[in-house]
Amino acid sequence: MNPIELEQKYLVHAYNRPPIVLTDGQGAWLEDADGNRYLDLVAGIAVSALGYGDAAIAQTICEAGKKPLHYSNLYHNEPMARLAAKLVEITPFADRVHFQNSGTESTEAAMKFARKFARTHFGEGKTNIVAFTGAFHGRTMGALAVTPREKYQKPYLPLMPGVRFAAFNDIESATAAIDDSVCAVILEPIQGEGGIHPAEEAFLVALRELTHQHNALLIFDEVQCGVGRTGSFWAHEQYGVLPDILCSAKPLANGLPIGAVLVTERVADVIHPGDHGTTFAGGPFVTSVANVVVDRISDPAFLQRVRETGAYFKERLESLDNPHIQEVRGRGLMLGVQLDMPAAPAVQAGYKHGLLLLNAGADVLRLVPPLIISKDEIDIAVERLAAVLVEVG
Ligand SMILES: Cc1ncc(COP(=O)(O)O)c(C=O)c1O
Structure with missing residues (x-):
């Protein structure tokens, strides 16, 4: 049995998961068992702030693990x-x-x-x-x-x-x-x-x-x-x-x-x-x-960068010309896109477009990427999100 079949048979069914098995990641990107790459706007629900594969984290884990x-x-x-x-x-x-x-x-x-x-x-x-x-x-x-x-x-x-x-x-x-x-x-x-x-x-x-x-x-x-x-x-x-x-x-x-x-x-x-x-x-x-x-x-330069990328992300989202976007809320890299329709179909469609999305309540897309996401990656995210919203709109 593959991991999805094993989970279906042996885990308490307390979560609904998409048919994706994540196996690796680097920076703000995650990869699945089929080699598909996803730009991650979820960060494990606002957890993986420094992204994936961070060298200092890995080294600390190796040393502390001994x-x-x-x-x-x-x-x-x-x-x-x-x-x-x-x-x-x-x-x-x-x-x-x-x-x-x-x-x-x-x-x-x-x-x-x-x-x-x-x-x-x-x-x-x-x-x-x-x-x-x-x-x-x-x-x-x-x-x-x-x-x-x-x-x-x-x-x-x-x-x-x-x-x-x-x-x-x-x-x-x-x-x-x-x-x-x-x-x-x-x-x-x-x-x-x-x-x-x-x-x-x-x-x-x-x-x-x-x-x-x-x-x-x-x-x-x-x-x-x-x-x-x-x-x-x-x-x-x-x-x-x-x-x-x-x-x-x-x-x-x-x-x-x-x-x-x-x-x-x-x-x-x-x-x-x-x-x-x-x-x-x-x-x-x-x-x-x-x-x-x-x-x-806590380094002021890191926080300054979060403010800048967050402001850039918000600005790019606000300039999206999509009738389903009612409002973009939040501060830094904690953003919510208020839709006039359910958010779940957009989350589902995101997988196909190589984008991990998350809702917050029924009609809000919650964007909480790793804090190390770059402006270039935000451009990719916005482009993909625009395509997702057109598809499900
Ligand atoms: C504001 C807030 N408090 C508490 C919790 C609970 O945290 P945990 O899931 O680690 O128990 C969450 C989880 O999403 C949260 O967002």
Whole structure:
């Protein structure tokens, strides 16, 4: 049996995949078992920021792979300590880091820390968490509870109690939801899965004021929009509003599983040994690679290049003369093309045109390529996308 037949027979059918077996990649390109090449505008869902076959990543993996892969959190390890120091150094609001293995785990850690913070300082009863329409924070039970998609939640009810939803970018709705019973407000500064919707500056400013007023913590979920994706290391830097907790994951180790929450000293102060933990997180193999990623992406010249290629991509998309394109949204290389038709047929047609595409919701194409994509490659991508939209339009 070939890999597709094996998967159909032996894997739980939790994903719909196209009949393509990816086998290799270089830069912003992936290759399948039949030798077809695809320009990748997906990056493994905003993960492979440095693309494929990066020499420094490969060398780090070879060196770290010769050493023990795992020591557990029972012991200190140097790459983890170095990564934590680096993340704190480049993140003005943050004083400390706690590592996880994925985005959803970073959401869980953030919410647990917020509940413990409120319980420590304000006693019982301050347990509610406010999240927003269109949000996506992960699939584990706690993260799912703050991810208001009926399709995702309904089969698994009951979820974690104590969650309230307000309308995204709606200050009035947020004001009504946030009171003294709230321990945290969680949101993505730029919503990803929900359709690439940037928060408005006034909305973030209002949330910061409301959370201060009601002694609640502000959690920014930068799992998708963080680590250079929008042209600054963190997306919130472009807003000038600082959170108390930040969730990171996806691109942080360029494809190896990692999650991290960055917190202020005030938050870190309430967490003591035994309060929260995980077997694998912060392991030397993964954090060795994450050090390479953070060094590279935090370089101002790298971020400048993301801003330039992102602006160029947006401009090229906006100049496409296709009646199905309603709007191009987003920042840096986190772009959403709002269509007036379903996005799924375009994603399907993309394979034939050598283009990997992804939707965000029903009618938005989400373009989140490796951050190292060149302007020449963006020209190719736009040309192919134009052909795809003509074909399915
Ligand atoms: C903003 C955001 N938070 C959390 C998650 C969950 O991350 P993971 O799939 O690594 O659990 C995602 C995944 O898409 C995300 O986009």
